[in-house]
Amino acid sequence: MSIESSVLRRIKPNEDEISRIQRSAERLRALASDYALRNGIEAEIKLVGSVAKGTFLSDPDLDLFMMFPEGVPRSEVNRIGLLAGEDLLHGQRLFSEHPYTRGVFEGMDVDLVPCYRLRTTERLQTAVDRTPFHTDFVRSRMDDDMRDEVRLLKKFMKGIEAYGAEPNTRGFSGYACELLVIHYGGFRKVLEAAAGWKEGMTIAIDGKGPAMIGPIVMYDPVDPKRNVTSAVHIDTFATLITAAKAYLREPDERFFFPNEREPMEQGGLSRLAEIHGSRLITVIFDRPDIIEDNLCSQLWKTRYALAKKLNEYSFNVLRAVHRMNPEELVIVFELERDVLSKTYKHHGPPVWVRTSEAFLEKWRDNEFGEPFIEDGNWNVIAERFYSTAAEMISDEISMSGIGREIDPRTMSIRNHGETLCMTDRRLLTELLDPRHSWVI
Amino acid sequence: MSIESSVLRRIKPNEDEISRIQRSAERLRALASDYALRNGIEAEIKLVGSVAKGTFLSDPDLDLFMMFPEGVPRSEVNRIGLLAGEDLLHGQRLFSEHPYTRGVFEGMDVDLVPCYRLRTTERLQTAVDRTPFHTDFVRSRMDDDMRDEVRLLKKFMKGIEAYGAEPNTRGFSGYACELLVIHYGGFRKVLEAAAGWKEGMTIAIDGKGPAMIGPIVMYDPVDPKRNVTSAVHIDTFATLITAAKAYLREPDERFFFPNEREPMEQGGLSRLAEIHGSRLITVIFDRPDIIEDNLCSQLWKTRYALAKKLNEYSFNVLRAVHRMNPEELVIVFELERDVLSKTYKHHGPPVWVRTSEAFLEKWRDNEFGEPFIEDGNWNVIAERFYSTAAEMISDEISMSGIGREIDPRTMSIRNHGETLCMTDRRLLTELLDPRHSWVI
Structure with a gap:
């Protein structure tokens, strides 16, 4: 039996589960339709997402959309939608780009949106208006075999940490996986293609939209103005290419079911840092009370900003x-060094320009010696503004x-x-041993 | 009494000394002429140099030239010239660009050349053929007052360590000082001019020759193809500008008679290095048996070459x-650091290019961790080729x-x-305290 058949046996819900899930979904849809009818709500109730498309793995969420006619004012849509969520699910109100309700029905998580x-995707009000079109498109192009191929691809993406379009994962959404299978014809064929991808890769299934920039651009067949893979970061893109090559060379269940990473002991971490000859520094912030996705983006931004500063000041970031x-939010940097020389050679003006007088005046009685001439210019040994990474970050953080x-x-x-003693060992292990999930 | 008058009193030989020196020079000239006559040597004997020009300070050398007609073969000129040196001076034979004899006559050092x-400087065989022309030119343009101005300028140049065109000093020759006084009219006027000099300064006394490059170009009035100040290094040039400004602001005898630099004690040197937060390294070579001027040039070249290497490998030279x-030859460097981090981030190819396979193969089982993806490229923590300055120099010296x-x-x-314990304290003092000679 191939690896893929064996994996599929493990990940695909069995007939009973599938029919149980589908029956629950249908009951929920009927209940919501009935509720709409009874309350005079002129809205179509539609099941969307992976259950509607039949591409779900185990424990799927149910995505139930309440689709109002265009004439209804936005405020009414929101009010009635949230009220229905309360009545039907007794759930939690959430707001991302749009308001919706998250609840539980017969043991399954439900989003009521x-x-x-x-009629078309030309005048969308929010991104969710596009979702029913996605569902219809995928249903129209897929048979049961392809659904299994999607399941394999999703599980593979999860295993290599490339699944999900949230700012945390910066990877491939479920819809992107479905489209890849539709486009290339199957799981293996997607990997064979991905092994040959290069930055700027473009995929057009039902026609091309305007030129867009990204490591990978996949035009949405229901709305070609949009790049389905716009969330994919270049590193996720590179990870998929690498994993695809590795899997094709040597298929292994570990790509789908990676071993959990064992955090190293403190002694081992210290030894590893010692071997690297590097220095660690941890930067911690209180966690602000904002939507997780926004916070995630801001945390990446913060990490990049600090790395840039550290490099500017010659501390040289190895990894983060x-x-x-x-x-709290925790960022850990591995640095080439965390202490710099106390002084450096500060280059001044040529001896013959007028500003050299001001330079000499400024550096008169300099603690590290008088200015001296080199190659016709004034130079002076000056103290560095910051000699440790911690000092630098403390002072520069607000301008970073x-x-x-x-x-x-x-x-x-x-x-x-302090980092070696106090920072989460799981995080330090990830920092000091950068192996991919499938080789641990 | 002005500073200059007082200095002149100290540096100008008195009437008795001057007439004693001139009488000795005349006796030597007569002796040599007589020798030529007696031995049938068809050569004119001519006193040149500072004694002939009357611009000497105390203890001048005598420069006696034996000028052969153009028809005499080069080999004969050399043979007869050296034989005369032996007969007259019992001196030492020396060879720089040309052969000559150095000896002593009535207590004075003599070069017999x-x-x-x-008839003109158009077809010179060696640089010494030009010297009699210099002597004649200066004599034709100078009176006694100007001779004193030259004495002041020479002594000033010596005091600020800018005197002498040898590769060690890289400064202004006696002839250059004489021309400066002729051109500007006196010692003070030379300084006033120099205070306004900029890189690329050009002086043409009796007409300009071809364009030449240098911090300062002074066309030789007897041979305008030549730059009299071609030996002047940009740092000597800058030192003169700086000293001129400083002297004009506040004249002081210290410019002419600098205090001898006291070498610091070892404890003080250690403390100073500690304050700088810098690291010292000494590089020593056996002294090869070659002409001093050549050796000097090669030593500068070696110092610059090593500084370049040290900077390339991020040890960052502060001073040398x-x-x-x-x-032996000794070079001492003050460095920002003499030990680097053991490892650094080695950037590899993008994940999607073919060479990435070779990169991964090469770094498989890397001691400092597996390659990792960053911005779509492979990266790996790699050991530095050299982690100490000493190691680097030992290995790279032959290619430097x-x-x-x-x-x-x-x-x-x-x-x-070792540098702090064993290297000459005078040299270390010069390194760690770069004050100019006139402010010590």
């Missing part, structure tokens, strides 16, 4: 990792361009020793 | 000094472009601690 029923904990809602006043910094 | 007597001792006759196999290196 109000939107507009449109970050984590969102319930109370970190995420808008991350408060620099809540920042604390752990030096090398 | 054979050359050709030419060097010294020629009887047995040091002076041709300096033997890298004789090299030894002192690290920071």
